[in-house]
Amino acid sequence: xxxILVYDVNEKRVAKALKVCRKYLNWVQNSxxxxxxxxxxxxxxxxxxxxxxxxxxxxxxxxxxxxxxxSQREILGVEKNxxxxxx
Amino acid sequence: MKRxxxxxxxxxxxxxxxxxxxxSEGVQKFIPVENTSEIYIFGEVELNKRFLEFxxxxxxxxxxxNRYGYYVGSFYPREYLNSGYMIxxxxxxxxxxxxxxxxxxxxxxxxxxxxRQVLKYYQSRGIDELERYIQQMENLFxxxxxxxxxxxxxxxxxxxxxxYYSAFDLIIDKDDFxxxxxSKRPPKNAxxxxxxxxxxxxxxxxxxxxxRTHLDPRIGYLHTTNFRRFTLNLDVAEIFKPIIxxxxxxxIISKNMLKPEHFEQDLEGIVITDSAKKLFIDELEQRLSxxxxxxxxxxxxxxxxxxxxxxxxxxxxxxxxxxxxxYVSQW
Numbered sequence: 001x002x003x004i005l006v007y008d009v010n011e012k013r014v015a016k017a018l019k020v021c022r023k024y025l026n027w028v029q030n031s032x033x034x035x036x037x038x039x040x041x042x043x044x045x046x047x048x049x050x051x052x053x054x055x056x057x058x059x060x061x062x063x064x065x066x067x068x069x070x071s072q073r074e075i076l077g078v079e080k081n082x083x084x085x086x087x
Numbered sequence: 088m089k090r091x092x093x094x095x096x097x098x099x100x101x102x103x104x105x106x107x108x109x110x111s112e113g114v115q116k117f118i119p120v121e122n123t124s125e126i127y128i129f130g131e132v133e134l135n136k137r138f139l140e141f142x143x144x145x146x147x148x149x150x151x152x153n154r155y156g157y158y159v160g161s162f163y164p165r166e167y168l169n170s171g172y173m174i175x176x177x178x179x180x181x182x183x184x185x186x187x188x189x190x191x192x193x194x195x196x197x198x199x200x201x202x203r204q205v206l207k208y209y210q211s212r213g214i215d216e217l218e219r220y221i222q223q224m225e226n227l228f229x230x231x232x233x234x235x236x237x238x239x240x241x242x243x244x245x246x247x248x249x250x251y252y253s254a255f256d257l258i259i260d261k262d263d264f265x266x267x268x269x270s271k272r273p274p275k276n277a278x279x280x281x282x283x284x285x286x287x288x289x290x291x292x293x294x295x296x297x298x299r300t301h302l303d304p305r306i307g308y309l310h311t312t313n314f315r316r317f318t319l320n321l322d323v324a325e326i327f328k329p330i331i332x333x334x335x336x337x338x339i340i341s342k343n344m345l346k347p348e349h350f351e352q353d354l355e356g357i358v359i360t361d362s363a364k365k366l367f368i369d370e371l372e373q374r375l376s377x378x379x380x381x382x383x384x385x386x387x388x389x390x391x392x393x394x395x396x397x398x399x400x401x402x403x404x405x406x407x408x409x410x411x412x413x414y415v416s417q418w
Contacts, residue, residue: 085368087109
């Protein structure tokens with residue numbers, strides 16, 4: 001499953017959200033993550049996030065795709081983090 | 088799915104914020120732990136014990152390669168799938184000469200059948216001279232059923248492989264990539280360098296898969312178990328080398344993806360440059376994630392899963408549930 005996760009979180013908690021997401025997905029740009037993830041791992045991620053966030057105030061949107069087959073990814077301007085398998 | 092990470096830059100690998108972190112001049116990168124299956128290190132990387140502890144906890148293997156792309160060793164974290172029963176069964180099959188021979192023979196058989204399959208594939212595409220090599224290999228293979236010691240078996244396996252390699256020039260037919268003869272440590276020409284690199288990648292891939300089963304990689308059957316090395320991965324890799332590594336080399340070369348600039352002359356041999364390694368690994372990963380339909384499984388599986396299935400088949404054989412039949416590619 002390919003997932004894109006975006007969040008809009010109060011400044012007080014934004015660092016916490018960032019750290020949780022970094023464990024599961026690739027950081028793309030500020031408050032945006034994406035990557036291949038299994039259903040179980042996604043559940044874990046959602047649980048961890050809901051522990052750290054205030055769900056009355058913060059907002060997280062998760063887009064799930066069966067695969068990236070019919071999608072296109074385009075970048076205008078700077079690529080902040082390339083998702084290569086090589087470092 | 089979890090994916091492997093390849094590090095070619097020089098820098099520091101750390102545990103930071105409960106995830107993996109790589110830092111070098113100008114590059115700072117967090118790698119998601121939960122999404123990493125193994126790490127291949129080609130650059131000069133510093134790491135500490137805290138990091139190794141973290142890898143053990145997250146069950147991630149680390150493979151090291153030196154600057155020529157030779158396999159150096161692995162950080163094989165504490166086994167998380169422990170089974171005394173399986174170790175006993177493995178040892179039993181090693182110590183009993185007949186049981187060991189029959190397993191070793193199936194590895195040779197699997198390797199041979201896949202090599203033949205590769206040659207047949209190119210024969211069907213119009214290279215008729217390959218028939219001679221296929222015949223020669225068949226004759227050699229015919230003699231293995233009445234061999235009673237491992238060394239002779241290995242020698243015959245070596246002869247089959249030599250015959251197979253000598254057919255490479257017919258398949259490739261490019262002046263920059265002449266095979267001539269197999270040379271290792273160091274390889275004397277570009278094609279040999281590619282084969283060596285591909286094979287050592289294959290060994291580590293199989294090792295990574297073994298880590299996720301109950302098998303102990305130190306007990307191999309065709310390759311004699313000794314005091315230091317992993318050997319079971321070498322056995323299983325015999326089966327997959329022709330269909331994954333060799334086919335990949337042929338396809339990369341025939342598509343003209345590699346140029347002579349991708350190779351450098353070192354003191355005694357030929358060295359592959361980093362850009363060629365990256366290209367090769369990219370193609371290899373693509374091939375490993377290609378899904379194919381396999382008889383008796385009833386579903387599409389990727390080549391990487393196929394390697395794991397092969398290991399499960401060996402487990403079944405060791406437990407006496409089902410005789411092990413090596414995977415033979417059907418093209």
